[in-house]
Amino acid sequence: MPIDILMPALSPTMTEGKLAKWHKKQGDTVESGDVLAEIETDKAVMELEAVDEGTLGRILVAEGSEGVPVNQPIAQLLEEGEDESALGDVPTAPATPPPAPESPPPAAATPPPQQPQQSPAPAPPPPPTGGRVIASPLARRLASQAGLDLSMISGSGPRGRIVKADVEAAKGSPQARAALPATIAQGGETPYTEIPHSSMRKIIAERLTASMREAPHFYLTIECVIDRLLEARKRLNAQAENDESAPRLSVNDFLIRAAAIALGKVPAVNVSWTDTALRQYSRADVAVAVALDEGLVTPVIRDAGNKGLGVIAAEAKDLIARAREGTLPPEEFQGGTLTISNLGMFGISNFTAIINPPQACILAVGAGIKRPIVTNGAVDVATVMSCTMSVDHRAVDGATGAKFLAAFKALVEDPLTMLL
Amino acid sequence: MTETSFDLLILGGGPGGYVAAIRASQLGMKTALVEREHLGGICLNWGCIPTKALLHTAEILHTAENAGEFGLDIKDVSFDIKKVVKRSRAVAGQLNAGVTHLLKKNKVTVFEGQGRLAGPGRVHVEKGGKAVAELTAKHIILATGARARTLPGMEPDGKLIWTYRHAMVPKTMPKSLLVVGSGAIGIEFASFYRTLGAEVTVVEVLDRVLPVEDEEISALAHKAFEAQGITLHVSTGVTELKTGKNNVTATLDKGGKKQSLTVDRVILAVGITGNVEDLGLEGTKVVVEKGHIKADQWSRTGEPGVYAIGDLTGPPWLAHKASHEGIVCVEHIAGIKGVHPLVKENIPGCTYCRPQVASVGLTERAARDQGHKVKVGRFPYMGNGKAIAMGESEGLIKTVFDAETGELLGAHMIGAEVTELIQGFAIARQCESTEAELMGTVFPHPTLSEMMHESVLDAFGQVIHF
Numbered sequence: 071m072p073i074d075i076l077m078p079a080l081s082p083t084m085t086e087g088k089l090a091k092w093h094k095k096q097g098d099t100v101e102s103g104d105v106l107a108e109i110e111t112d113k114a115v116m117e118l119e120a121v122d123e124g125t126l127g128r129i130l131v132a133e134g135s136e137g138v139p140v141n142q143p144i145a146q147l148l149e150e151g152e153d154e155s156a157l158g159d160v161p162t163a164p165a166t167p168p169p170a171p172e173s174p175p176p177a178a179a180t181p182p183p184q185q186p187q188q189s190p191a192p193a194p195p196p197p198p199t200g201g202r203v204i205a206s207p208l209a210r211r212l213a214s215q216a217g218l219d220l221s222m223i224s225g226s227g228p229r230g231r232i233v234k235a236d237v238e239a240a241k242g243s244p245q246a247r248a249a250l251p252a253t254i255a256q257g258g259e260t261p262y263t264e265i266p267h268s269s270m271r272k273i274i275a276e277r278l279t280a281s282m283r284e285a286p287h288f289y290l291t292i293e294c295v296i297d298r299l300l301e302a303r304k305r306l307n308a309q310a311e312n313d314e315s316a317p318r319l320s321v322n323d324f325l326i327r328a329a330a331i332a333l334g335k336v337p338a339v340n341v342s343w344t345d346t347a348l349r350q351y352s353r354a355d356v357a358v359a360v361a362l363d364e365g366l367v368t369p370v371i372r373d374a375g376n377k378g379l380g381v382i383a384a385e386a387k388d389l390i391a392r393a394r395e396g397t398l399p400p401e402e403f404q405g406g407t408l409t410i411s412n413l414g415m416f417g418i419s420n421f422t423a424i425i426n427p428p429q430a431c432i433l434a435v436g437a438g439i440k441r442p443i444v445t446n447g448a449v450d451v452a453t454v455m456s457c458t459m460s461v462d463h464r465a466v467d468g469a470t471g472a473k474f475l476a477a478f479k480a481l482v483e484d485p486l487t488m489l490l
Numbered sequence: 491m492t493e494t495s496f497d498l499l500i501l502g503g504g505p506g507g508y509v510a511a512i513r514a515s516q517l518g519m520k521t522a523l524v525e526r527e528h529l530g531g532i533c534l535n536w537g538c539i540p541t542k543a544l545l546h547t548a549e550i551l552h553t554a555e556n557a558g559e560f561g562l563d564i565k566d567v568s569f570d571i572k573k574v575v576k577r578s579r580a581v582a583g584q585l586n587a588g589v590t591h592l593l594k595k596n597k598v599t600v601f602e603g604q605g606r607l608a609g610p611g612r613v614h615v616e617k618g619g620k621a622v623a624e625l626t627a628k629h630i631i632l633a634t635g636a637r638a639r640t641l642p643g644m645e646p647d648g649k650l651i652w653t654y655r656h657a658m659v660p661k662t663m664p665k666s667l668l669v670v671g672s673g674a675i676g677i678e679f680a681s682f683y684r685t686l687g688a689e690v691t692v693v694e695v696l697d698r699v700l701p702v703e704d705e706e707i708s709a710l711a712h713k714a715f716e717a718q719g720i721t722l723h724v725s726t727g728v729t730e731l732k733t734g735k736n737n738v739t740a741t742l743d744k745g746g747k748k749q750s751l752t753v754d755r756v757i758l759a760v761g762i763t764g765n766v767e768d769l770g771l772e773g774t775k776v777v778v779e780k781g782h783i784k785a786d787q788w789s790r791t792g793e794p795g796v797y798a799i800g801d802l803t804g805p806p807w808l809a810h811k812a813s814h815e816g817i818v819c820v821e822h823i824a825g826i827k828g829v830h831p832l833v834k835e836n837i838p839g840c841t842y843c844r845p846q847v848a849s850v851g852l853t854e855r856a857a858r859d860q861g862h863k864v865k866v867g868r869f870p871y872m873g874n875g876k877a878i879a880m881g882e883s884e885g886l887i888k889t890v891f892d893a894e895t896g897e898l899l900g901a902h903m904i905g906a907e908v909t910e911l912i913q914g915f916a917i918a919r920q921c922e923s924t925e926a927e928l929m930g931t932v933f934p935h936p937t938l939s940e941m942m943h944e945s946v947l948d949a950f951g952q953v954i955h956f
Binding site: 071072074151157190206207208209210211215226227228229233234 | 641788794822825827830894896897921922924925926927934
C-alpha cells in the first residue's frame with residue numbers, strides 16, 4: 071500500500087504551512103533521508119526528509135501551495151514492487167489552493183494507467199486540521215495513563231480518529247513523549263525537571279519580550295490618599311448588605327472607574343502606537359490583570375467610563391471567575407486601551423509593570439498603607455496607595471502622562487467626583 | 491460476446507466471494523465471479539440460513555409443548571419432518587435467488603463452473619469436464635470456502651453417517667443420534683434433534699462442550715443440555731464407527747475406557763477443511779498449510795495478484811468473517827485510505843442452540859493468559875424482568891474488562907436471544923469503548939439488553955438489580 075507523506079508540523083503550534091519547493095519529481099527514486107521538499111512557515115524554511123524509501127508515486131500538493139494543513143497528505147510514496155495502480159483515487163485536499171496556473175495539476179497530469187473507475191468511492195477522510203482531537207475513548211485513556219499528548223499522535227482510524235493502535239505505536243515516539251516533564255540529571259548539574267511550555271506561557275513570553283524591546287518605557291509614580299475611597303466603599307457595601315442583587319465593591323472597581331474617567335479627561339493617554347499612525351481610542355476599555363496558576367489574563371471592561379460602580383463590580387467579578395475557570399472566550403480578554411495591575415492584596419507597596427501591547431500605558435497599583443503624612447504643616451495619618459504608570463514614550467510624553475495621573479488621583483482621593 | 495478480461499475475478503460465490511464482488515463493483519472495478527454450485531455458498535444454502543430455519547421450528551415446537559406455562563392450552567402438538575425440511579429449503583432457495591439478483595444489479599458477471607488458476611492473471615473455467623471460459627484479471631480472489639473435515643475410517647456415507655449437509659435434509663426422524671464434536675455445528679444439530687425428540691449423545695474430544703467459548707459459559711451450556719436430556723461425553727474420542735443395516739455402533743474412548751453405543755445416525759462435526767484442491771495452485775507461490783491457504787492481513791497470498799478470504803484461509807469459520815475480509819481485501823486493492831485489517835477479537839460468534847450462546851473478544855482465561863488484570867462482570871437472566879416475563883430465566887451475561895485501562899476485552903453470553911444482543915458489545919469493541927461509555931449508555935427498559943448494562947456495572951461493583 072502506498073505510504074502517504076504528510077505535511078509535517080515543524081513546531082508544536084504550527085497548523086499549516088507553505089509547500090515552498092519540491093526536490094523530487096513524480097517517479098523519482100527516494101532513499102530514506104533524501105530531501106523531498108522544502109516547507110515554509112511564517113518563521114522558517116525547513117527541509118522535509120524521506121523516512122521511507124521507494125518511488126515518489128504522486129505529488130498531491132503542488133509547489134507554491136500555501137496554507138497546507140499539518141497532516142494533510144502531500145504526496146504518496148510507492149513501496150518496492152508497487153506500481154501506480156496501487157495509488158488509488160486522489161485524496162481530496164480541501165485546504166489546498168489551486169496550484170499556480172503555469173504548473174499543471176499534478177494529479178491529472180499522470181492518470182494511473184488501467185486504473186479502474188472509482189466514481190462511487192467515498193472520498194478519503196479529511197486529515198485532522200487542528201482544533202479538537204478526535205480519539206476513541208480507549209485511546210484517550212491509554213494516552214492519559216501513558217502521559218502522551220494526543221495532539222502529537224496522528225490517527226489511523228475512521229476520519230483520522232486516534233485509536234488504541236496509534237497510541238501504542240506512539241508510546242516510543244519522542245514527539246509524543248515530549249509532552250512529559252522529563253527529569254534530567256547530568257554529571258555535576260543540579261537535577262531539574264523540564265516542564266513543556268503551555269501556549270499561554272509562550273504567548274506571555276512573546277508579547278512581553280516584544281513590548282520591552284519595542285516600547286521605550288518610562289515610569290511615573292503618584293501617591294493617592296484613599297481614606298475617603300475606603301469610607302465610601304464601606305458605606306456602599308453596608309447598603310448592599312440588605313440587597314442581595316447588589317455586588318460588593320472592591321477597591322479595584324473604584325480604580326477601574328477612576329482610570330476610565332481620567333482617560334476621558336486626558337484622551338491623549340487613551341492611544342496606541344502603530345508604525346503608521348497614532349491610534350486615538352474613542353472609548354475607555356479598561357483591562358484588569360488576573361493571575362492564574364499557569365500565567366495571567368487581562369479581561370476587559372468595555373466602556374468603563376460610562377458604567378456605574380455596581381455594573382463594573384458585577385462585570386469584573388464575572389470576568390475574573392471565568393478567567394480562573396479558563397472558560398473566557400478570546401474576545402473578552404483581547405483589546406482594552408489601558409491595563410490595571412493590582413498587587414496590593416499581596417502587600418506590595420509599589421512596582422512597575424510591562425506595558426501590555428498595543429496599549430500605551432499600564433497602571434501598577436500597590437497596597438493602601440497607613441502612613442504619616444504632612445497636611446497643612448501638621449503630621450497626620452492617612453492610607454496611602456502608590457500607583458506607578460509605565461508609559462510607551464513613542465505614544466505618550468511625560469507631561470501628558472502626569473496630567474492623566476493627576477486626574478486619576480483627584481478622582482480616587484475624592485470619590486464623590488466619580489459620580490459626575 | 492461475453493467479456494473475458496476483468497479488473498477482479500473471484501472464485502466462489504459464498505458470503506466471502508459475493509460480498510467482495512458487490513463491493514468491488516461499487517468501487518468501479520469490472521468484476522466477475524465463478525461459482526461451481528450455488529450462489530450464496532454453504533452459509534446460505536447449506537449452513538447458517540437453512541439451519542436457522544430448522545432451529546426456529548424446534549423453538550416453536552418447544553414453546554408449543556410448554557404452552558401451559560403461558561396459560562395456553564395447545565393439544566396434539568406434532569410435526570412433519572418432511573415439511574420442516576421443505577420450509578428450510580424454501581428459505582435457502584429464496585435467498586439464493588436474492589443473491590443472484592444482487593449480483594446482476596451490481597453488474598457482476600457470473601460464470602457457472604469450476605475455476606482454476608492457469609498462469610499469472612489467468613483463470614480457466616470448466617463445467618462438467620468441458621472448458622467454458624478462459625478469463626484474465628489483474629486481481630484474483632480465492633473464496634472457495636470449506637467442507638466438513640472427516641476422520642480416517644469414518645467417512646460419511648450420507649445414509650447412516652452424516653455431515654451437516656445430510657443432517658439438514660433428513661428424510662425420516664432418527665430415534666437416536668450420535669453427534670461427534672461439540673462446536674457450533676455439532677451443538678446446533680444436537681439441540682435441533684433433541685428438541686424434536688431424538689435421543690442425542692454428544693461426544694467431545696476436548697474437556698468441555700463449546701470449547702472455544704468462555705469456560706463459565708461452557709459449563710452453563712453443559713448443565714442446560716443435560717437438563718434437556720442430551721447425553722454429553724467430554725474428553726472422549728470416537729475410535730470406531732461400525733455401520734449396520736439401519737444403525738451405527740460407535741466405540742467411544744474416554745482415556746482408555748471404552749464404551750460402545752448403537753444409534754440410528756451419526757453426525758460428524760469435527761471441524762472443517764478448506765477447499766484447496768483443484769484450484770491450480772501448483773507452480774504458484776500460494777502456500778497451503780493444514781488444509782487452508784495462508785494469507786496476510788490484506789488477504790494476500792504468496793502469489794502476487796492472488797488473494798484468499800473466508801473459510802479457505804482458516805478459523806474462525808464464520809460467514810461474517812468471510813464477508814468482512816472480502817470487503818477489506820477489495821478496498822485495499824482499490825487503494826482506499828483508512829482501511830483497517832479485520833481484528834479477530836472483534837468478530838462475534840453465535841451458536842443457535844437452546845439456550846443460545848454468543849461471544850466477542852477474549853475469554854476470561856485468554857485475557858488472564860495474555861497478562862491482563864481483569865475485572866469480570868456477571869448478570870443472570872434471573873434478575874431481568876423481560877427474561878422472566880418471557881419465561882426465560884436461565885442464562886448469564888458476562889463481561890471481561892482490563893482492570894487498568896477499562897478496555898472491554900470480551901463479552902460472553904448464554905440465554906434467550908443472546909445472538910441478537912452480542913452486536914452491542916461488538917460495536918463497543920470496534921469503537922474502543924471503555925466501561926465509562928457502556929455505563930453511560932441508556933439501555934431501554936424492559937429489554938434483555940439491560941443485562942448487558944448490569945453486567946458492565948457489576949464488573950465495577952455498581953450492579954443495581956442483583
